[in-house]
Amino acid sequence: MLRDQENYNPDPDVRRLAIMHAIELERETALRVILDGFNDTEGTVREEAARAIADIPGDHMLVPLLKLLEDDDEKVRMTAAETLSECNVKELSNIYEAWITNAGDFVRSSVLRALRPLRIPGVAPHALQGLNDVSQPVRLESVGVLGYLQDPAYAHDLSKVAVNDESPEVRRVAVGAISYVLTPETLAAALQGLHDHVWPVRAEAAGTVAKFGADEACGEVVMAMSTETQWQVIAKLLVAIGKIKCHDAVSEVAEMLTHPVSNVRKEAAMCLGEIGNPVAIASLRAALLDRDPDVKKIAAWAIAKLQAI
Numbered sequence: 001m002l003r004d005q006e007n008y009n010p011d012p013d014v015r016r017l018a019i020m021h022a023i024e025l026e027r028e029t030a031l032r033v034i035l036d037g038f039n040d041t042e043g044t045v046r047e048e049a050a051r052a053i054a055d056i057p058g059d060h061m062l063v064p065l066l067k068l069l070e071d072d073d074e075k076v077r078m079t080a081a082e083t084l085s086e087c088n089v090k091e092l093s094n095i096y097e098a099w100i101t102n103a104g105d106f107v108r109s110s111v112l113r114a115l116r117p118l119r120i121p122g123v124a125p126h127a128l129q130g131l132n133d134v135s136q137p138v139r140l141e142s143v144g145v146l147g148y149l150q151d152p153a154y155a156h157d158l159s160k161v162a163v164n165d166e167s168p169e170v171r172r173v174a175v176g177a178i179s180y181v182l183t184p185e186t187l188a189a190a191l192q193g194l195h196d197h198v199w200p201v202r203a204e205a206a207g208t209v210a211k212f213g214a215d216e217a218c219g220e221v222v223m224a225m226s227t228e229t230q231w232q233v234i235a236k237l238l239v240a241i242g243k244i245k246c247h248d249a250v251s252e253v254a255e256m257l258t259h260p261v262s263n264v265r266k267e268a269a270m271c272l273g274e275i276g277n278p279v280a281i282a283s284l285r286a287a288l289l290d291r292d293p294d295v296k297k298i299a300a301w302a303i304a305k306l307q308a309i
Helices: 012-020 027-037 043-055 059-068 074-087 093-097 105-118 121-130 136-149 152-164 168-180 184-193 199-212 215-227 231-244 247-258 262-275 278-287 293-307
Strands: none
Touching: 012 027, 012 043, 027 043, 027 059, 043 059, 043 074, 059 074, 059 093, 074 105, 093 105, 093 121, 105 121, 105 136, 121 136, 121 152, 136 152, 136 168, 152 168, 152 184, 168 184, 168 199, 184 199, 184 215, 199 215, 199 231, 215 231, 215 247, 231 247, 231 262, 247 262, 247 278, 262 278, 262 293, 278 293
16 A cells, blocks of 8 residues: 555555555555555565455456565565466467566566466477476476366477476476376386486376276286385375276285285275276285274275176
């Protein structure tokens, strides 16, 4: 709120509270109060304004929020970025694009994050360039933009990032982003991800392989499971084996029915039912005595399914 306003209050807490309660006013008055807060000298007031503008959605919020991405106060920048990512203003995409090449890493990443769910094809060239940005957050959001577009034309670039990026989080998001299209290159990137030194990447890769359901991945997925130590990854590998229906993997999967983590045992029982090989019935009968009722329930379902074959 500007000092030349008649109702200006020198106490920043009062100005902040006024913004918090602005939504109770008539729309135009509320909007004026909130937008005035974007120019306040106090960071807490600007932060509240950046949060409150989400209650009055529309194209009027875009430019003020974009400008706050360069604010001196980190909390203000973070709040503006969060609101921007939720506002979904697609009609003014040309305004977004003017900020994608901003000198600030935070600005570039925040704008890409806001553009991601809008699926605007014209942003793709900027996102492709962003895959090589020195800033990890920019690379991460660039992957997100291209992944949301789900265009096979970008599968090659995303596959390279999934394998080569120095950031585990970027690799993880990239290996998940390629799951929309099965090509020799995306499959190779996902299979390589099964051996990443960071387990969340391996888990994401297992999920991508499961979505692919490619028969040729069976051997490598089973091999990855035999050496995996992280139960979250093992559970996802079991899902992949079930989707692929690896008939030769029954014995390896059956061993997981005695895993100490019940989630793994549940996925193993489910996997044996999905594979559809009656050889697994004997192992599943033993699982009917499992201490976890969910494991017993899934084992019973799997036995019934296999007996019906």
